[in-house]
Amino acid sequence: MSVKFAFWAIAALVLFAAEAMAPGAFMLWFGFAAVAMAVAVLLAPGLGWLAQAVLFSVLAVISVAVYRRWFRGKGRQSDKPLLNRRAEQLVGTVATLDQPIEGGRGRVRIDDAFWTVEGADLPLGTRVRVIAVNGMTLKVQEA
Incomplete structure (x- = not known):
């Protein structure tokens, strides 16, 4: 050798x-x-x-x-791409406002968590649909 x-x-x-x-x-x-x-x-x-x-x-x-x-990147495709992106999993969900949307911000309860929401001003108890996500804030519109 x-x-x-x-x-x-x-x-x-x-x-x-x-x-x-x-x-x-x-x-x-x-x-x-x-x-x-x-x-x-x-x-x-x-x-x-x-x-x-x-x-x-x-x-x-x-x-x-x-x-x-x-x-590179092969085998990294997931069958659940939103697995660790909880907020994005909520797009399409309908919930009831826990706090009214005033000044563009309010709150909903989905399952066991409270989420800050943004959208048009709406009164307490209004049903809203999640249409988008910005970080941990849900964008909503009246359902």
Whole structure:
């Protein structure tokens, strides 16, 4: 086993370990480039260090480009995209005003929570429909 092969094999292991310590799927692709370099020095043992550095740089850029093009964001699609966005789940809900809307602001109770609402001034007890969300404030209109 040559020193060059050992260098690239160890570099690949270090890069894979760095990915395990700080996951983000970035060092992993540099690790793949280092593995490719280990194979390259086995196939072309006369490759100089400068050529290896240039080839590694090219392989690293290519591997990161492959990651960004085909793997980034894959598998992150949720069948429940509003799962942790409770306010947005309420769009379309009809509720009764717990406090009248005066000056554009009021309050409703939905399930076990009170929500600040914004909309046209309406009296206490009016049924309103949630039409949009702005942060934790519900935009409503008379139902």
